[in-house]
Amino acid sequence: MSIKHMTAGVFALALAFLIHSISVADSHAKDDSDAEEVRHRLVIQVSTDDPRTQTIALNNAVNLQKHYGIDNIDIEIVAYGPGLGMLTEKSSVMDRVSSLSLQEVAFSACGNTMQTIEKKTGVAPKLIEGVGTVQAGVARIMELQEQGYSYIRP
Secondary structure: OOHHHHHHHHHHHHHHHHHHHHHHHHHHHHHHHHHHHOOEEEEEEEOOOOHHHHHHHHHHHHHHHHHHOHHHEEEEEEEOHHHHHHHEOOOOOHHHHHHHHHOOEEEEEEHHHHHHHHHHHOOOOOEOOOOEEEOOHHHHHHHHHHOOOEEEOO
């Protein structure tokens, strides 16, 4: 085999490798752009009156909106039991809940918990503006998971 043939063979091999590398890079770029178009869905459970845990839940929502972009993720925070206090006008995180509700984070308060509180105290909890109610918080979480929502509980 002559040097000319070997050089041509090495050149052909290098060219084939270059074309393959460009093709792989292009397919990865398409994969990345497709990932940006995926609509992510997340439900966050809050069932504790621990302020630190409630803050973590809100931080999770903010961080995921920053990561994926507000238009690429649906987030619903469902509060029940002792966690319901997070969504009331007496909440230490009231301002953050109000702000996030304006930034497309949905908040759902458990109707069963609200009824229980009203029976015990004679007064229904006053929810923060922008907070919705559902009949049962646990049922809402289950229904959202059945719709393909991912679930976290901080």
